[in-house]
């Protein structure tokens with residue numbers, strides 16, 4: 001092993017239980033089966049009870065309901081998986097709300113990750129002590145980030161670098177403003193979206209970041225958003241394979257005298273793997289877990305510690321054919337980035353197929369169509385909750401089976417004040 005090594009904490013399931021999960025996962029092949037599996041995992045009756053809301057008749061549709069008790073549970077599960085809040089740096093992009101940020105603070109979480117300057121500002125407004133803006137800053141967003149740092153001096157901000165040009169531009173602007181920006185090297189571990197592959201070029205870039213005035217190099221960013229293997233054993237193997245060259249690079253950097261204070265790793269699918277690891281500076285950065293969705297819930301059967309906490313309220317608005325129901329759940333209410341079949345999972349209808357999804361209409365075909373009339377309400381789980389949240393300015397908040405208020409999805413806006 002390299003000078004940098006890790007240990008696994010043996011808390012998140014035994015090898016035997018992992019093998020069982022993989023065997024089950026191999027049977028999940030069609031959408032129909034995943035729905036059935038999802039219902040089996042959560043239990044259809046249990047789901048109906050989980051999402052019971054008094055006075056639903058008077059709530060507007062389409063709308064998004066966030067279940068506060070379930071959000072608290074999801075946060076508690078994540079904290080338990082990492083053995084405490086210190087190793088957690090949740091990504092705020094999933095919910096974009098002040099209130100969930102506050103629930104995470106109440107659970108002892110002091111570090112957050114985000115993707116936009118508006119999200120970073122919202123986190124700072126909430127008093128979050130440590131905010132990583134995990135997005136390449138270019139053009140006027142560099143000056144804007146420096147201005148954000150000046151506006152919220154109580155928050156420690158950091159950001160990513162993956163190119164010498166960005167490093168130089170950030171250094172120049174920071175020096176001119178008399179500021180120092182903490183930066184992490186964004187390592188491309190296979191997603192090929194941003195980052196620089198571990199190796200000599202990345203080491204040179206890190207050395208440049210460490211040397212340039214106005215910058216302080218503090219570590220590595222290791223996001224593996226491409227690791228969507230269904231079985232936990234396969235996901236674990238993938239993480240172990242990708243981390244080896246990163247550890248080699250870290251060892252070389254440390255040999256040259258650079259201090260790697262932190263390594264910010266992973267999203268929700270590989271969270272169970274990273275959470276079990278233990279090495280200096282490890283921080284886990286899942287985002288989706290806090291609200292969870294059927295995109296992950298159907299696919300990763302090992303994610304039973306997380307429960308979908310964001311539910312869409314929709315109503316039948318038309319019945320154009322005997323086997324069709326048209327719902328007010330268009331792609332301006334539920335995100336359209338998953339494949340058509342997986343955009344929304346309608347609760348309580350055991351067999352259905354999405355056939356049309358327009359801006360304000362979702363059309364399903366179901367043998368149960370005759371049971372519903374225009375005006376009947378239904379609940380649906382989003383396939384992808386993060387962009388779904390961003391479609392709603394206000395969300396209903398449910399606690400103890402009752403709507404207790406509304407929250408604003410504050411950082412869905414591109415600009416707050418900075």
Ligand SMILES: Cc1ncc(COP(=O)(O)O)c(C=O)c1O
Pocket residue numbers: 091113134223225266267268269285286287288289
């Ligand atoms: C850089 C980065 N980190 C963390 C996350 C969180 O991942 P997930 O949504 O799987 O929890 C994302 C998600 O897009 C991301 O882009």
